[in-house]
Amino acid sequence: MAQLLFYLLSIAAIGFGVGVVAAKSPMQSVLSLLASFVALGLIYLLSGFQFLAAAQLLVYAGAILVLFLFVIMLLNMSDLDALAEHPTLSLGRARVLVAALSAGTIGVVAILAAGAVQTSETTTMPPGGYDRLEWIAALLFSRYMVPFQASAVLLLATMIGVLVLAKRRRGAAAAELEGMRA
């Protein structure tokens, strides 16, 4: 039963992943990505990682995708065709070849490696799942304290960087740019 559900969810995740890549507009792509994230979150839940499933749904589906949607809505204020591509995929021959070769190589190597893995023993899930919050917290605040604090610094730097990058430039420099473009 769990295995059937896993196969259904993985087919959904793969299908929506293809939808991300093959979508005609960025809005369709991001909505497919949302469905793929939800499917992956359910796969995490099925595998016994309930905290990671919750984190995936909250952060990925709830924050990152909302950010994507904000930007798409923001940029959609002007011409809609500026965001869509004509044609849908830019099918230069070399580009298709490189993409197919890299995807094929990655897929084949990873599937072969996955087949060669030896599971140490058949494990039963501990009650409450593999990633119980108290164990994760114990690990995060003891062995992974330095990456934890470093990630706080990273987020602060990201916030400052985003503010600087997305700031609208007013003043003499901006007026000069407008004059040059006109």
Add this chain to the structure above:
Amino acid sequence: MNVPDEHLLVLAAVLFAIGVVGFLLRRNAIIVLASIELMLNAANLSFVAGSRMHSTSAVPNLEGPVFAIFVILVAAAEAAVGLALVIALYRLKQSVQLDALNELKG
């Protein structure tokens, strides 16, 4: 009947390959960023599969989910910066096609 770990790895491989194809073939910057997020998700899934593989009944291995949490965090930061760049790019070029970026001159 539990989910075998190899199938998780195969799913991660397929998702990563799809993300690579999207990253290399699409010309729209937002779709490229979405493919990058797909690749990061595939990496998270392989961390989770590895954690399942190396945990015994007595001692569950938790390195996988902890690292996956860090990957989610870094992915959020990178998506924010990437989208800020897309906004800045749109202000300059009035387009988010990557073909508009074929010159270094502003």
